[in-house]
Amino acid sequence: MKLRTKILVGFMSIIVLMGILGGITYTNFLEINKQFEFLIEHDLEVLQNAQQLQKFIVDAETGQRGFIIVGEESFLEPYYSGISGFSELVKIEKHLVSDDPSQMKKLEEIEILFNEWKEKAAIPEIELARKFHTNDINFSIIENQLKTNVGKNILDNIRIEFDEFIIIENELKNKRFERVQEIKSLTQINIGIFVSIASILGISIAMILSQSINKSLKLLMLGTTRFGKGEFEPIPITGKDEISDLSESFNEMAQSIKFSNKKLQEMNTELKKTEILKEEFVAMISHELKTPLTPILMWAGALQDKKLMGELNDKQTKATKTILNCATELAELISDIFDSYKLDLEKIEFSKQEINLMELMDSVKETAEKLIGEHKILVENTTNENVTVYSDKKRVDQIFKNLITNAIDFVDQDSGKIEINASVKGENVEFMVKDNGVGIKKEFQEELFKKFYQIDASATRKHGGSGLGLSICQGMINGMKGKIWVESEGGDGTTFYFTLPIVNKTTK
Amino acid sequence: MNDIMLLENSKKTSEIKTVLVVDDNKTIQESMGFIIESLGRKVWSASNGEDAIKKYQKCKPDLVFMDIRMPKMSGVEAISEIKKIDNKVNIVIVTAFSGDNDVMELARTDSIKIIDKPFEIAEIKKCL
Numbered sequence: 129m130k131l132r133t134k135i136l137v138g139f140m141s142i143i144v145l146m147g148i149l150g151g152i153t154y155t156n157f158l159e160i161n162k163q164f165e166f167l168i169e170h171d172l173e174v175l176q177n178a179q180q181l182q183k184f185i186v187d188a189e190t191g192q193r194g195f196i197i198v199g200e201e202s203f204l205e206p207y208y209s210g211i212s213g214f215s216e217l218v219k220i221e222k223h224l225v226s227d228d229p230s231q232m233k234k235l236e237e238i239e240i241l242f243n244e245w246k247e248k249a250a251i252p253e254i255e256l257a258r259k260f261h262t263n264d265i266n267f268s269i270i271e272n273q274l275k276t277n278v279g280k281n282i283l284d285n286i287r288i289e290f291d292e293f294i295i296i297e298n299e300l301k302n303k304r305f306e307r308v309q310e311i312k313s314l315t316q317i318n319i320g321i322f323v324s325i326a327s328i329l330g331i332s333i334a335m336i337l338s339q340s341i342n343k344s345l346k347l348l349m350l351g352t353t354r355f356g357k358g359e360f361e362p363i364p365i366t367g368k369d370e371i372s373d374l375s376e377s378f379n380e381m382a383q384s385i386k387f388s389n390k391k392l393q394e395m396n397t398e399l400k401k402t403e404i405l406k407e408e409f410v411a412m413i414s415h416e417l418k419t420p421l422t423p424i425l426m427w428a429g430a431l432q433d434k435k436l437m438g439e440l441n442d443k444q445t446k447a448t449k450t451i452l453n454c455a456t457e458l459a460e461l462i463s464d465i466f467d468s469y470k471l472d473l474e475k476i477e478f479s480k481q482e483i484n485l486m487e488l489m490d491s492v493k494e495t496a497e498k499l500i501g502e503h504k505i506l507v508e509n510t511t512n513e514n515v516t517v518y519s520d521k522k523r524v525d526q527i528f529k530n531l532i533t534n535a536i537d538f539v540d541q542d543s544g545k546i547e548i549n550a551s552v553k554g555e556n557v558e559f560m561v562k563d564n565g566v567g568i569k570k571e572f573q574e575e576l577f578k579k580f581y582q583i584d585a586s587a588t589r590k591h592g593g594s595g596l597g598l599s600i601c602q603g604m605i606n607g608m609k610g611k612i613w614v615e616s617e618g619g620d621g622t623t624f625y626f627t628l629p630i631v632n633k634t635t636k
Numbered sequence: 637m638n639d640i641m642l643l644e645n646s647k648k649t650s651e652i653k654t655v656l657v658v659d660d661n662k663t664i665q666e667s668m669g670f671i672i673e674s675l676g677r678k679v680w681s682a683s684n685g686e687d688a689i690k691k692y693q694k695c696k697p698d699l700v701f702m703d704i705r706m707p708k709m710s711g712v713e714a715i716s717e718i719k720k721i722d723n724k725v726n727i728v729i730v731t732a733f734s735g736d737n738d739v740m741e742l743a744r745t746d747s748i749k750i751i752d753k754p755f756e757i758a759e760i761k762k763c764l
Binding site: 411414415418420421422423424425427429430433435436459463470477479 | 671733
């Protein structure tokens with residue numbers, strides 16, 4: 129069943145139940161209302177009328193008695209008004225009890241009795257009294273008539289009938305009141321039962337609904353969690369609702385991602401294979417280039433050694449020196465290209481040795497002097513930090529060699545000055561190579577660390593090199609978690625700074 | 637620092653009288669042999685790891701210059717085999733692949749000195 133249908137059915141059944149409850153309650157309310165109306169408008173009126181009818185009878189009787197005794201016509205007024213009031217009111221009362229035949233019969237009997245009283249007692253007695261008061265007859269005739277008790281008997285009967293009539297009417301009134309009470313409590317029970325049923329039904333529907341939704345949602349969640357972990361197993365589909373639709377589309381998505389993922393993985397594997405092949409190829413090339421260079425350098429070196437090869441003449445010395453310099457340059461170039469390549473792949477590993485800063489900077493100075501050779505360039509080491517750092521000595525040497533080679537290229541060959549320094553700056557050592565050379569214009573400074581960058585790219589350029597040196601320096605320094613930057617105001621010397629972490633700082 | 641440590645670990649410079657040069661490249665092998673002999677040391681040569689082990693057992697040289705990438709048996713394997721024979725052996729690696737992980741591992745754990753190819757004669761002299 130669709131989720132929408134489920135929810136709709138649930139709510140509809142509760143609404144229908146509530147509707148039935150409302151209907152029943154409303155019907156009961158109408159019934160109670162009707163009974164009350166009847167009670168107030170009908171029963172009370174009937175009882176009031178009955179009392180009034182009795183009063184009319186009493187009025188008529190009193191008026192008649194008064195007239196008999198006094199003989200004045202004015203005494204007959206209550207008599208007449210009682211009679212006329214009775215006959216009018218009894219019509220209304222008969223109409224009111226018309227739905228109850230027994231009461232109707234009683235009223236009719238009362239009416240007959242009253243008429244009987246009028247015909248047999250009241251009128252003859254009034255006639256006699258009138259004759260007595262005009263002195264036509266003796267009072268004994270009236271006395272005899274009265275002593276027959278015809279009027280009294282009839283009136284007694286009327287009273288009895290009326291009493292019964294009122295008792296019955298009261299009983300009817302009480303019954304109706306009971307009925308109202310009955311309906312009231314019935315309505316209360318009805319409301320109670322229906323509210324309970326509606327609540328139980330509502331809760332059950334809500335539980336069933338939420339359970340079925342929850343179950344499918346849980347499955348979906350489980351599937352998405354696994355999907356997040358890279359497992360592309362399809363989600364089991366239960367039922368046929370919106371969630372199962374969602375699960376189905378999810379499965380389709382997972383399937384297509386699984387497929388493309390597999391493809392990507394295959395491609396990646398291929399790429400990795402190619403990458404390895406490429407690396408091996410570059411390593412092989414580097415090896416093959418270095419191998420023949422090794423004996424060239426060795427022999428050129430040996431030729432310069434008098435002890436090994438004997439004295440050479442000037443031409444031979446010059447030739448040997450040129451071979452040695454060019455072979456060295458070539459070896460460095462090969463090394464730089466290989467390093468640069470490995471740095472790009474982040475394949476260079478850095479070792480860590482204890483390096484004493486004073487000793488390091490002394491050896492850097494020696495290297496610098498060796499690189500300067502016969503030129504008159506002054507190297508000054510201003511380091512004054514007797515601290516041990518942990519870093520890759522070979523790489524640090526290489527960085528210095530590159531920076532110093534650059535500095536030598538840019539200072540005057542006769543009055544050049546290079547200052548080297550190392551100082552502790554917090555958790556790092558800051559190294560410095562400062563020269564008093566031509567300087568580097570601001571616009572070139574940003575480009576400086578890019579591969580193959582030459583400030584002067586013209587064919588007649590004074591400064592040589594592959595253009596890899598600074599890019600290698602930067603790559604290695606980054607690899608050792610340091611930073612490199614340059615400070616130079618064009619024409620006023622150049623200062624290169626680089627930092628390396630001390631790691632474990634120990635002072636000797 | 638490495639140099640200092642190595643000098644401390646190895647035999648005194650003057651004690652090195654015999655040297656084994658291991659390299660699969662004949663030119664390099666002969667060139668190194670010539671120069672070391674010129675410096676007054678007795679030299680043996682080997683062209684691969686297996687050969688090196690045999691020559692080491694036979695001649696017991698004071699110092700071994702060991703190439704890494706060689707046919708039959710690599711320098712790394714040969715070093716571990718030779719170390720089994722003589723734990724105090726004095727070895728210097730001569731390679732164009734000093735950045736290789738296994739070479740760096742050897743240099744770190746066994747404090748073996750590495751000379752990068754190509755090298756200057758001074759590097760060889762320092763070891764003798």
